[in-house]
Amino acid sequence: MDNNKQEVFAKVRRNWKLVLGLGVLGLFAAVLLVIGGAAGLAWTSTEAFCTGCHEMRDNVYAEYKDTIHDRNRTGVRAICTDCHVPREVGPLLLRKMAATFELYGHMTGVIDSKEKFEAHRSDMAHKVWKRMLQTDSHECRNCHKADKMDSDKQSEKAQARHAKAKAEGITCVECHFGIAHKEPEGPGPQEMKASLTK
Amino acid sequence: MNSLSRVFLMTAVVAAFGCADLAIAADAVDADAAQALIKKSDCGKCHAVDKKKDGPSFHETAEKLKGKPGAEDEIYKHLTTGPMVKIDGKEEKHKVVKSTDEGEIRNLVRWILSR
Numbered sequence: 459m460d461n462n463k464q465e466v467f468a469k470v471r472r473n474w475k476l477v478l479g480l481g482v483l484g485l486f487a488a489v490l491l492v493i494g495g496a497a498g499l500a501w502t503s504t505e506a507f508c509t510g511c512h513e514m515r516d517n518v519y520a521e522y523k524d525t526i527h528d529r530n531r532t533g534v535r536a537i538c539t540d541c542h543v544p545r546e547v548g549p550l551l552l553r554k555m556a557a558t559f560e561l562y563g564h565m566t567g568v569i570d571s572k573e574k575f576e577a578h579r580s581d582m583a584h585k586v587w588k589r590m591l592q593t594d595s596h597e598c599r600n601c602h603k604a605d606k607m608d609s610d611k612q613s614e615k616a617q618a619r620h621a622k623a624k625a626e627g628i629t630c631v632e633c634h635f636g637i638a639h640k641e642p643e644g645p646g647p648q649e650m651k652a653s654l655t656k
Numbered sequence: 657m658n659s660l661s662r663v664f665l666m667t668a669v670v671a672a673f674g675c676a677d678l679a680i681a682a683d684a685v686d687a688d689a690a691q692a693l694i695k696k697s698d699c700g701k702c703h704a705v706d707k708k709k710d711g712p713s714f715h716e717t718a719e720k721l722k723g724k725p726g727a728e729d730e731i732y733k734h735l736t737t738g739p740m741v742k743i744d745g746k747e748e749k750h751k752v753v754k755s756t757d758e759g760e761i762r763n764l765v766r767w768i769l770s771r
Contacts, residue, residue: 636700646707
């Protein structure tokens with residue numbers, strides 16, 4: 459065993475230039491993979507990428523246009539990924555991997571017409587609401603920090619609502635739904651919460 | 657009845673049906689316009705189509721006023737005069753719809769009543 463090890467080390471020493479070259483190449487390839495991966499994650503999180511598919515562009519994106527998250531006084535926006543893709547690395551990667559199944563859906567035309575989209579709207583909305591109910595509207599809270607809300611700048615109505623929400627453990631999406639996209643038929647977040655907590 | 661009288665009668669019947677059709681068309685709801693006004697007026701902040709939010713759902717309102725005479729005028733008044741409404745035991749002023757076009761508002765009212 460020791461003799462074998464010594465032979466290996468001797469071979470490496472004899473071919474040190476090759477070994478070093480391979481090592482540098484390997485490191486270079488690893489760096490390229492990391493940069494490429496990061497660039498891919500960034501590119502697939504852009505508004506242009508998400509709306510590249512007509513299923514999104516002609517339906518939910520068209521509905522989102524001119525809503526408060528698209529166009530407002532300050533021009534600060536929330537795009538698709540801000541609400542629908544987690545920011546934390548683990549959940550982000552999981553979501554990106556799951557999204558590859560959406561490619562299959564696109565290729566098989568699951569929602570490629572207005573009629574098919576409307577038929578699936580309810581299901582898609584419920585998936586999103588369920589996740590938000592389970593994560594206490596996590597993506598909303600990425601931007602809207604409850605403890606940083608200046609109640610003096612809110613209307614009396616908003617102050618009363620948010621105080622009630624805090625007291626009763628109501629999460630954002632239970633009231634703030636259908637704000638970016640058309641409301642589907644069927645149960646809403648409040649009704650879903652009731653059945654989730656049973 | 658002579659043939660000329662028959663022609664007049666048929667013409668009158670066709671005209672009557674034509675007018676009825678026009679009347680029905682005039683009452684037909686433009687869903688896109690209604691939803692655009694809802695988006696513009698931010699009704700969705702408190703009202704969902706058939707789900708719970710702060711205010712009654714449109715479906716709930718439609719059910720409550722089904723067959724009631726003057727329902728359209730009642731809702732029209734509600735949307736244009738900003739009455740006080742009670743939410744969580746507190747009285748608040750209901751928002752006024754963001755339109756001054758009576759036809760546009762009545763279209764929205766009819767859309768709500770048809771949910």
